[in-house]
Amino acid sequence: MNTLITTLFNGVSIGTVLLIVALGLAIVFGLMGVINLAHGELMMLGAYTTYVVQNGFKTYLGTESQGLYIWAAIPLSFVVAALVGLALERGVIRFLYGRPLETLLATWGVSLILRQFVRSVSWGMVGGLLAFCGLFFGGKWLLGKSARIPSYRQNLVTTGLFLLSGAIAWFVGSNINNDPQLARPWFSARNVDVTAPGWLQGSIRVTAGIQFPASRLFIIVLTLLCLLGVYLFLQKSAWGLRIRSVTQNRDMSACLGIPTAQVDAVTFALGSGLAGVAGFAVTLLGSVGPNLGVNYIVDAFMVVVVGGVGNLLGSVIAALGIGIVTYLLGSGTMVRLLGGADGGAVVSFFDFFATTSMAKVMVFALIILFLQVRPAGLFPPKGRSAEV
Amino acid sequence: MTQTTTLPNPAPVQAAPTLQISGLNVYYGESHILRNVDMTIPPGKMVCLIGRNGVGKTTLLKTVMGLLAPRSGRIDYQGKSLLPLPTNKRAKLGIGYVPQGREIIPRLTVKENLLVGLEAKANQKGNPLNADVPEDILQLFPVLKQMLSRMGGDLSGGQQQQLAIARAIMSRPQLLVLDEPTEGIQPSIILDIENAVRQIVETSGMSVLLVEQHLHFAQQADYYYAMQKGGIVDSGEASQLNSDVIQRFLAV
Ligand SMILES: Nc1ncnc2c1ncn2[C@@H]1O[C@H](COP(=O)(O)OP(=O)(O)OP(=O)(O)O)[C@@H](O)[C@H]1O
Ligand SMILES: [Mg+2]
Numbered sequence: 298m299n300t301l302i303t304t305l306f307n308g309v310s311i312g313t314v315l316l317i318v319a320l321g322l323a324i325v326f327g328l329m330g331v332i333n334l335a336h337g338e339l340m341m342l343g344a345y346t347t348y349v350v351q352n353g354f355k356t357y358l359g360t361e362s363q364g365l366y367i368w369a370a371i372p373l374s375f376v377v378a379a380l381v382g383l384a385l386e387r388g389v390i391r392f393l394y395g396r397p398l399e400t401l402l403a404t405w406g407v408s409l410i411l412r413q414f415v416r417s418v419s420w421g422m423v424g425g426l427l428a429f430c431g432l433f434f435g436g437k438w439l440l441g442k443s444a445r446i447p448s449y450r451q452n453l454v455t456t457g458l459f460l461l462s463g464a465i466a467w468f469v470g471s472n473i474n475n476d477p478q479l480a481r482p483w484f485s486a487r488n489v490d491v492t493a494p495g496w497l498q499g500s501i502r503v504t505a506g507i508q509f510p511a512s513r514l515f516i517i518v519l520t521l522l523c524l525l526g527v528y529l530f531l532q533k534s535a536w537g538l539r540i541r542s543v544t545q546n547r548d549m550s551a552c553l554g555i556p557t558a559q560v561d562a563v564t565f566a567l568g569s570g571l572a573g574v575a576g577f578a579v580t581l582l583g584s585v586g587p588n589l590g591v592n593y594i595v596d597a598f599m600v601v602v603v604g605g606v607g608n609l610l611g612s613v614i615a616a617l618g619i620g621i622v623t624y625l626l627g628s629g630t631m632v633r634l635l636g637g638a639d640g641g642a643v644v645s646f647f648d649f650f651a652t653t654s655m656a657k658v659m660v661f662a663l664i665i666l667f668l669q670v671r672p673a674g675l676f677p678p679k680g681r682s683a684e685v
Numbered sequence: 686m687t688q689t690t691t692l693p694n695p696a697p698v699q700a701a702p703t704l705q706i707s708g709l710n711v712y713y714g715e716s717h718i719l720r721n722v723d724m725t726i727p728p729g730k731m732v733c734l735i736g737r738n739g740v741g742k743t744t745l746l747k748t749v750m751g752l753l754a755p756r757s758g759r760i761d762y763q764g765k766s767l768l769p770l771p772t773n774k775r776a777k778l779g780i781g782y783v784p785q786g787r788e789i790i791p792r793l794t795v796k797e798n799l800l801v802g803l804e805a806k807a808n809q810k811g812n813p814l815n816a817d818v819p820e821d822i823l824q825l826f827p828v829l830k831q832m833l834s835r836m837g838g839d840l841s842g843g844q845q846q847q848l849a850i851a852r853a854i855m856s857r858p859q860l861l862v863l864d865e866p867t868e869g870i871q872p873s874i875i876l877d878i879e880n881a882v883r884q885i886v887e888t889s890g891m892s893v894l895l896v897e898q899h900l901h902f903a904q905q906a907d908y909y910y911a912m913q914k915g916g917i918v919d920s921g922e923a924s925q926l927n928s929d930v931i932q933r934f935l936a937v
Contacts, residue, residue: 535812542790542801549788552750554776554805554856 299506304630305621310513312620313520316613317578318593319600320523321571323612327601328544329564331390332397334404336597337590338411339382339569343374343576344585345415345484348491350374364494367577371519374573381411382569386562394561412587416486420479425470432462488586497581512581519578523571524613530567531609540564544607603664605674615675619660627656701764703728703860703892704749709758711741711748718744720916722758726860731886731893733903733923735934736912742896743785745912746864749894750782751775762860776805781858785865785896787849791838795829798837798848802855809856819855821888825881826851843874850878854885861885863895867902875899900931 318340325333347370354366385407393400436458440446446454474480497515500508531537542550543560551557579589600619604611625631629651635644650659671677704726711719718741726732736742747753749760751772760767767775776782781802790798799822800813823830826847832840840848846866853861863882867875879902886893897903909926911919911934919934 533812533814535814538793538797538801538814539804541793541797545790545792546788548752548772549784549790550801551772552752552776552782552784552788553801553852554773555801556773558771 300630300633302503302507304624304628306509306513307628308621308624309617310517310620311624312617313517314578314582315596315600315620316616317516317520317523317571318575319597319612319616320520320527321568321575322597323568323601323604323609324527324571325565325568326598327604327607327609327612328540329561329568330397330606331394331565332401332404333385333390333568334401334594335385335408335411335590336569336572337592337594338408339378339572339590340576340579340593341415341585341587341590342381342411343378343573344491344580344589345576346370346374346377346573347577347580348484348489348585351491363492364496367494367497370577371574374577375570376573378573378576379566379570382572383562383566385569386565390565391558391561408590412590415484415587417482418484419474419482421470421472421474424473425466428469429462429466432465433458436462484587486587488584490584491580493581516578516581519574523574527567527571527609536560536563599661599664603667603674605676608674608676611674611676619664622663623656623660626650626659627653700728701761702726703730703763704894705759705761706745706749707759707761709745709748709755709760711744711753711755713744718915719748719755720914722912722915722917724910724917726892726894727907729890729892730908731895731906731923733895733897733906733909733926734912735897735903735909735931737935740912741915742912743864744915746782746784746862746894746896749775749862750780773805776856777807779805779807779856779859781805781853781856781861783846783849783853783861783863783866785868787842787845789837789840789845789848789852791836793837794834795837795840795848796833799829799833799852799855802852805856805858807856822851822854825884843870846870846874846878847881850881854889857889859891861891861893863893863897865896865898867897867899875902879905898935900926900928 321339322333322336325331325336347366350370350373351363351366354363354369358365385404389403389407390400393403437455440454440458493512497512500510501514502508529537531541539550539555539560540563542553543555543557544564547557550560575593576589579593600612600616603619604613604615626647627650629648631647632644632651635647650656668674702725704724706722706724709719709722710717722745724732724734724745734742734745744753748755749767751767751770755768762775762778762780767778770778790801793801796818797814799818800816803809803813803816818833828844829848829851832844837845837848850863850866861882866878866882870878882893882895883905885891893906895903895906903909904923904926906923909921909923909930910917911930913934919930
C-alpha cells in the first residue's frame with residue numbers, strides 16, 4: 298500500500314513538473330500553432346527572475362524573512378516572461394504567422410540570443426541597450442510626429458537613425474564598462490542556486506513510512522492553480538472567449554469585430570507568462586543556468602504532441618501518464634513488482650532501463666510507438682478545426 | 686443607428702449611400718477576378734447580387750469585409766473609405782457579415798457563438814459572457830432557443846445558417862451582408878430564413894447586400910445587380926426581376 302502511494306506520488310510529481318512546463322506551450326503551440334523554440338528560454342528568464350527576487354529579499358529583508366520571496370517571485374516571473382514574450386510576438390513572430398519553418402528558425406535564433414544575453418548581461422550592456430532603444434524608437438516616434446518625411450526617404454532616415462543611436466549606445470555602454478564594478482556580468486555563465494524557503498525544504502509526513510517532499514507538493518499545488526486559472530480565463534473571461542474564437546476561425550472572428558492582432562499578442566503573452574511560472578517552479582528542484590530551458594523544451598513539446606495539439610485536457614493526461622511511466626521504469630519499481638532482480642528475461646529487460654536516463658530512452662521509444670498508432674495524439678482535433 | 690427612425694420624409698435627404706463601390710478591381714495572384722465593379726446601396730434598401738457560380742460574388746463581399754485587398758477602386762461606407770481599415774474595424778463600424786458556408790465557430794456553444802457577435806457592437810462594455818441573448822433575436826430564430834448550450838459545430842446546416850444570421854445581427858449593424866443564405870437548405874427553412882430577413886429589415890431599417898440564387902428571395906430586394914465574369918452587366922429595380930432575366934444571368 299505504502300509503495301503504491303509513494304509510487305503514485307512520485308509519478309504524479311514528475312508529471313506535474315512536465316505539465317507546468319508544457320502548459321504555456323500548450324497555449325502557444327497547441328492553440329496558436331506557433332512553434333516557439335525560445336519557450337525554454339522564457340522559462341529560464343522566469344527562473345532568473347526568481348533568483349534576482351530572492352537576492353533582493355535577502356539583501357533588504359535579512360535572512361529570516363527571505364523565504365517570503367516566493368510570493369513576489371511567482372507573479373514577477375510571470376510578468377517578466379510575459380513581457381519578453383509580448384516583445385517577441387510583436388517584434389518577430391507576428392510577421393511569420395502561417396510560416397512554420399521561418400518561425401522555427403527565427404525563434405531558435407531568439408533562444409540563442411536570450412541564452413547569451415543572460416551570460417553576458419552587465420550594467421554596461423543594459424545601459425547601452427536602453428540608450429539605443431530610447432534613441433532609436435524615441436527618435437522614430439518624434440520624427441513620425443513632427444517632420445513630414447517623404448516615403449522614399451523613410452528607409453534612408455531610419456538607417457541613419459539606427460546607425461546614429463547604435464554609435465551613441467555603444468559609446469554609452471563602453472563608458473559604463475570602464476568601471477570594472479559595473480562591467481562585471483550579473484550572472485555569468487555559471488549556474489546559480491536559489492535557496493528555497495525553509496518550510497519548502499523539509500518533508501511532510503503523511504503516515505508512518507510515507508513522506509512527501511514539501512517542494513514537490515508545492516509544485517503540484519502550483520500546477521493545479523495554474524491549470525484552474527487558465528481554464529477559468531479561457532472559459533469565463535472576455536479575452537478567453539476571443540482567444541477561443543480566433544484560434545478556431547481567424548477570418549470569421551475578424552469579421553465579427555474581434556481585434557485578432559491584439560488577441561494574438563494576449564495569447565502569446567499568456568503562454569509565455571506560464572513559461573515564466575514554470576521557470577519559478579523548477580528553481581525548487583535544481584540550480585539555474587543559461588541552458589535551463591534546453592533541458593525542458595523537448596519534454597514540453599512531447600507532452601503537447603502526445604496529448605493532441607490544441608487540447609489542454611490531453612496535455613494534462615499526457616503529462617501525468619508520461620510522469621508515472623517514467624517513474625515506474627526509472628525507479629526500478631517494475632523490477633520489484635515482477636519479483637526480484639534475478640527473474641527471467643523480462644525482469645532483466647526492465648532492470649536494464651531502471652535508471653533515470655535509460656527510463657527516458659524507453660519513454661521516448663514508447664511515445665514513438667504510440668504516435669505510430671495515434672499520430673494525432675490522445676485527443677485528435679475534431680471537425681472543422683482539424684483542417685488547420 | 687441614424688436610419689432606425691421611420692418618420693415620413695417629404696423631401697428626400699441627400700444622405701451618403703450606406704455602401705458605394707466604384708471601379709473595384711480585385712485579383713487572386715495574377716488572375717483578374719473583379720473588373721471595374723460599381724455598386725450603390727442606399728440607406729435602408731436591400732440590394733441583391735445575382736450571377737452564376739464562380740463569377741466573383743463572394744470575392745466582392747470578402748473585399749468589402751477586408752478579407753481581400755483590391756488592386757484599385759474605392760469602397761465607401763456612409764461616405765468614408767473602408768479601404769484603410771482592417772476587417773475588425775469595419776465590423777465595428779456596423780457591417781454584419783453572414784459568409785457563404787456559415788463559418789460557425791465549431792467548439793463554441795451556440796450561445797457563445799451569438800455572444801461573440803456582440804464584439805462588434807459600438808458601445809459594448811464588460812464581459813460579453815455575462816450578457817443574455819436578446820429575446821427578439823431568439824424569437825426570429827426559435828430553433829436556436831433550445832440549442833443554446835450545444836456546440837456550434839454540431840448543428841445541422843440549416844440551423845447553422847440561422848445561427849450565422851442571428852450572430853450577425855447581435856451587434857445591430859447598419860449594413861447586413863448575406864452570402865447565399867439559402868444554399869443547400871430545404872424549402873421550408875428557406876421560407877423561415879426569408880421571413881426572418883424581411884422582419885429584420887422592416888423592424889430595424891438596416892441596409893442589406895444579398896447574394897442569392899432563389900428568384901423568390903431575390904425579389905424581396907429593392908434593387909438587383911447581375912454579375913458576369915467579374916463585372917456588373919445589368920442592374921435595375923428588383924421588381925423587374927423575372928424568369929427572363931434570371932434565365933440570362935443564372936441558368937447555366
Ligand atoms: N482562394 C482563391 N484563390 C484563387 N482563386 C480563387 C480563390 N477563391 C476563389 N477563386 C476564384 O475566383 C473566382 C470567383 O470566386 P467566387 O468565390 O467569388 O465566386 P462566386 O461568384 O461566389 O461563386 P459561387 O456562386 O459558387 O459561390 C472563381 O473563378 C474562383 O475559382
Ligand atoms: Mg460564392
